[in-house]
Amino acid sequence: MLWVIAACIPAIITATWFFGYGMLLNILQCGFWAALLETIVARLRRQVWNGLLRDNSALVSAILLGISLPPGSVWWLVLLGMVFALLVAKHAFGGLGHNPFNPAMCGYVMLLLSFPLQMTAWHIPMAEIRYDPLFSPLQFESLTTSIALAFPFLAPGPVADFRAVADGLVMATPLIEQKLAGNSAVFAALDSGNSLFSRSSGTGWELINLGFLLGGLLLLFRKIISWHIPVSVIAAVAVMSILFYSDKSMNVVGSTYLHLFGSATMIGAFFIATDPVSAATTPVGKIVYGLLIGGVIYWIRVWGSYLDAVAFAVLVGNFCAPLIDQLTLPRIYGHYRRTGPWK
């Protein structure tokens, strides 16, 4: 578990760099609520309470949820998400190891369906508004804004409505902007050569995704996750986007590059779909599971109405995982055929 947290660090750093302290504040908030909720649960379930976060799995869920929420999310939104993720999606099913669905994604989807306005408010404190290569989102001004957004009751004066602050610049990932506005600033930024280090959120996601890729490779290298799920998720997304891409098409479907690096594909492939508790576990099953998730990601993004496809796709995969496991049991030593229902 600690390695998973360590592997998240590059992405957390890049995300904070591009989205300001709001991102870090999200994660810290989630971590705090996770510790509190785990303590309460340990008391409620009469379990041994050993340490603030017990097995650290709640901290992983907290980081994953925190990084998926819009920066500087208001405290009750974060708390609600963590309550649903940890209490309902995890402990109500029996705690760690018994949850059929990924807790972080359950929390995320619940928030997305209940609070669409707050959940799509990807305002970037100042960075996008005052587009200036010398301006850093990590300035003190940005920190106070983030805190004021997260905890309105702490702010000295009335907080400006965030929609006013980030007028028209709401977006989770460039993919959303791409869908909403067609060939907009994102493509312009991607086409220009020095796009990688401009601090507009559009291209920031590239580096965040590279951060997740780096962390994911660390997990692979440490043999904490196996290659099956990430490779098949990425392969499915890549193949689908190559197959359906057409720049002449009236439908805006996005390029392969945008699907892989301008969206949440990397965190999904390496960190969310690989959650072992809710994923398929047989070798063939893991590949089927990954392909399913990758396919559904593309499907929902391009033909669905929600753009937060990873969360939905992972939940779809979780639904199918037990069945996939049963249908893909490997051939046991000394058996002529595979075991399982069609024995």
Next chain:
Amino acid sequence: MNRNSMPGKPVKAIKSVRLHGGIRPPPFKTRSLRSVIMATPVPEHLIIPLIQYGGQIAAPAVAVGDKVLKGQALTRIDLEGICPIHAPTSGTIEAIEPLPVADEFTTYQPCVVLRSDGEDCWTALDALPDWDTSPPEDLISRIHRAGVIGLGGAGFPLAKKLHSLQGRKLETLIINAVECEPYISCDQALVRARTADLVSGIQILRYITGATRTVIAIGNNKTDAIDALRQHLPRTEIRLVTVPPDYPAGSEKQLIQRIVRRQLPRDALPADIGALVVNAGTAYAVFRAIVLGQPLVSRITTLCGETLATPKNFEALIGTPVFFLLELCGVDYQRLSHLLCGGSIMGHTVTDLNVPLDKTTNCLIAGSEQEFPTLPEPMECIRCGYCASACPVSLQPQLLYRHIRAGALEQAEQSGVQDCIECGACNWVCPSHIPLLQYYRYAKYELESLAARRLQSQQWQQRFELHQYRMARKHKSKPQQKPDDRIAGADAAIPQFDRNQARIEIAAAVERARARRENLIASSAQAINSHEPLTAVRKTKIENPHQ
């Protein structure tokens, strides 16, 4: 257990080259391999268990008070399938009674207690140096009479194994010197020190089986043993195969797959696919049995563990008490907390230091608390799948665990729990310290008793139906009989139920049972106390390391 095919029935090949799973634990063998194989002195008392492979008890052929010579059969040699047991030294039979033995649960089993006379005098031996002129059947019968069983751990009688060929041609004879489990080094010590004798033992087996190909498999990290073999093998037709030092590379199924490139079908014996695996120690015992005519009265066994000052490999007489061996190695009883019989992965805990060394004891580990620390409390399974990638028979331990925890034994059976070879690799890799193997053993046991209960209820039903059928037939043939009268008469015959009388009778029965139990305890205590040196029971804390 799963063998339901007819003997000799041809089986379909499962071609498979790639071996799945396995782990590579640290070997811990260097300490015990520092010295040469040492012959133990003869202890004053030897306890020879009569229990055989599969739980049969060999019938004793001697009586208390008999004088026996070393190598004289203690049990009847004429019984089919039951290997005879021989006197490990010359002396007097002192008792034949149940004593604790080093099986999995340290239960009492019938044993012969032999008091050594210090002479260690052999009986007349029937040596056969020119074995290649005798028919193979004669050699197999000699092997049976010499009491040679598989010394790798399971203890399957070798003669029975050789008979399983049933005249079929053997393609591959595999001599197993892999010894993949940590701590055990007796085969390595044997191979490097007694190579010539081992090779002639293999030659005898090759002659008996008529194998087209004979290989000796050994772990590729055992360089000294490999060098010794390289010196002796060129003049023979035995080929050397080195295998990676993975666990369980030395398991019969895995070894067959590696060398024959076929998996052993679940309902077949190795002989059915033209392969036979014999442990190196067994091949050496064959040499002793045929060429020297000596029955199996001693074996090479490893003594190791942190609490021993000088761990080494012993050539120990069967029946030597464990504490005698431990003291020869300078055991530190203060630190001894775990005594394992077998390797550190598959071995089981021994709680009584008076248990004797038997033919299958390949290793004794006298471990300290630091060496086998108590595992932390098991955590929940997060289905990481490390166990599935370690499982050598491609099971999905995490799914089996889930089924068993849920009580879905049938589902566990469907997912192949019966195919588990109980190697314990899953336990070794589990990051949550779940004793997975114990769950599978439990499931296997439960499934077995479930099947037995089912069979029993079927039999009862059958009996009941037959009874009903007989009753109906009787009723038809004698319709004039009045059943009511009979019942009334029976009622009168039953004495009136008296509560006080019943209470007295119950109390008397309880008293009888208690007396019987105390009597039993007293007699077994007396039996143990009658052998003064054996009863120096050391009070040491011995716990199951897996709990």
